[in-house]
Amino acid sequence: MTEPGPASLAELEKRLARDLELLILPTPEWSPPHGDLLDVAIVGAGMAGLIAAVALQRLGISRVSLFSPPPSAKRKAGSRPGAGPPVPASPSG
């Protein structure tokens, strides 16, 4: 028999909190804070880089920055996609 759904928003939120607790989410930090240092720098903010960043967050490694080539390097005709020094891909990074 199926469990009845939540009767109210408050009950739904209570269940969500319990589910997240069982899943141990948000994941506790993996390493202690150490100033401005990153745990991981990901060079290339494409599909693989984005997925790596999400997977690391899921493991409790949140001091992660994605780096991308500056738009000027991408625009240059005939240049390689990664030409030029990488720059942080997000304002938080």
Ligand SMILES: Cc1cc2nc3c(=O)[nH]c(=O)nc-3n(C[C@H](O)[C@H](O)[C@H](O)COP(=O)(O)OP(=O)(O)OC[C@H]3O[C@@H](n4cnc5c(N)ncnc54)[C@H](O)[C@@H]3O)c2cc1C
């Ligand atoms: C026209 C086209 C259509 C596609 N359509 C689909 C589709 O419909 N479905 C699908 O599943 N796949 C599709 N693909 C494939 C998909 O885009 C790739 O498989 C996927 O993007 C590969 O991910 P990636 O992270 O390995 O590489 P990328 O997505 O290429 O990411 C690499 C990133 O690294 C950056 N980078 C490179 N060098 C440097 C450097 N030196 N410093 C900093 N950053 C750097 C690049 O700027 C880029 O942002 C398509 C591809 C193309 C070209």
